[in-house]
Amino acid sequence: MRYAEDDIGEAARRRGLRRGDPAAAGITRVRRGRGYRFHDPEGRPITDPEVVRRCRALAVPPAWRDVWICPHPDGHLQAVGTDEAGRRQYIYHQEWQRIREETKYDRMLDFAERLPDIRAAVGADLRRAGLGRERVLAAAVRLVDLGLFRAGNRAYAEENDTYGVASLLREHVRRRRGLLVFSYPAKGGRHRTVELAEPDVARLIAVLQRRRTPGQTLLAYRDGGDWREIRSEDVNDYLRETSGEDFTVKDFRTWHATVLAAVGLAVAAKPASPTARTRLAAHVTREVAAYLGNTMAVARASYIDPRVFRLFDEGVTVAAALPGLGRDSDFGELATQGAVEKAVLKMLRTHPEHRAPAEAGAKAPG
Structure with a gap:
């Protein structure tokens, strides 16, 4: 998700953050022996243990070069560097990552509402x-x-x-x-x-x-x-x-991953213990990852709306829609298209307070 400069500032302020600007002077990382020393924006070695601890906690990969670290712990962008492939990479504040995730999944629901019209237009063009x-x-x-x-x-x-x-x-x-x-x-x-x-x-x-x-x-x-x-x-x-x-191919993958996860949870019995719940979540995520051609970690962090898991824990699923699975689908279409998609959309729209939490320390490519 891309944000205009003004949007970054406004969204950050609403969550108690400030805009981190890698074009401004920041903390740098300098190799020293087998480790690193951090220098402040004026180029002086940092001796404050709290600042050093924060810089290390960002876990900037050793292979990154030209590393810039935000001098402010509340900056929306915490670190920038260039990886071995020459790509610019970014580490965001946990709260900013949460904002990005919420926006992504809310946008996904907008996409789902427009999907029948998109499919009709695609069919006509085909x-x-x-x-x-x-x-x-x-x-x-x-x-x-x-x-x-x-x-x-x-x-x-x-x-x-x-x-x-x-x-x-x-x-x-x-x-x-x-x-x-x-x-x-x-x-x-x-x-x-x-x-x-x-x-x-x-x-x-x-x-x-x-x-x-x-x-x-x-x-x-x-x-x-x-x-x-x-x-x-x-x-x-x-x-x-x-x-x-402004929809893209990724919106299809995100929506289908979320629907598949919702169906997988709906057909499952309520777990009898936290351990059983963890196993069930892993099983559902593994199935979705197989459809996507991704790892489980990527499927869970980037594609499945985490609200379906949280709602499942509260007994909210799309089980009532499952008898209609495939009923509205034409030949060749996924069985989840139609009534089940509508049920997933309604479930997530009806429970807007279940915001999508970000993974702590998640990194986002530029």
Whole structure:
């Protein structure tokens, strides 16, 4: 989630924080023997044990260089550095991380409310004639909605040999008994296989796989006499055009992860002990992570709205909607689409006081 400068200041002030500015002078980290010494904004070694303790508690990775640490313990941004890959990385104040998480999951509910309209627009574009931009990008969004693909980035794919919907190659999909079978290296070194039944997308992909162009990217559209391979930015732009809001591919993954977790909890018996509750939460998270192609830690921290777990502890679930599981879903759609999604949305909208807590010490990429 990105914030404008004014928004950062206002949101921070509401929670008793100030804006941390890495362009201003800050605390620096200097190698000393096998450890580090911290210097104040004037370049003097810091001797105050409380300040040193705070700097160490941030757990800035040793591999980071050009480290800047906020001189104020209440700064919304606590530390900045450059990792081994040359990427700028950030460590936020725990309270600011909480603000970001709350905003993300509230935005997810806005997305869920607009999702039926988005799906209707995608369906209409998929039925267009030809191989134009709207039809191909609609297919990309449909794949994300059904298969929980990441957006994908060609440069990242070339460097790391991992793929998303915009960077999938023709060789990554085959048709088998009416199904589209995707098999490809996903992020984190995991090999992912996804089987989908989607006739409109299958017909389009059959044509795209036979096209005579040198590029091997699966999804491409005709622009006049030229072929243009899609980019992740194109998919997100199409989503914005279709929805009228600033939604992205990640919103699909966050929403589906939350719905899947809510269903997993709804079918479970209430745990008899704290240990059983921990095991159940781990089991549900593991199942969701498998759908996403993520680790359990990432699924829990970045995708599943934590309110579903807190509400479950209070006996609030979507169990009443489960008899309708799959009833509103068309052929090829996830069984959770329709009535169950509406129940999850209602549950979370009805309990707005259950704010989404952030993980302590969480780090967020820039």
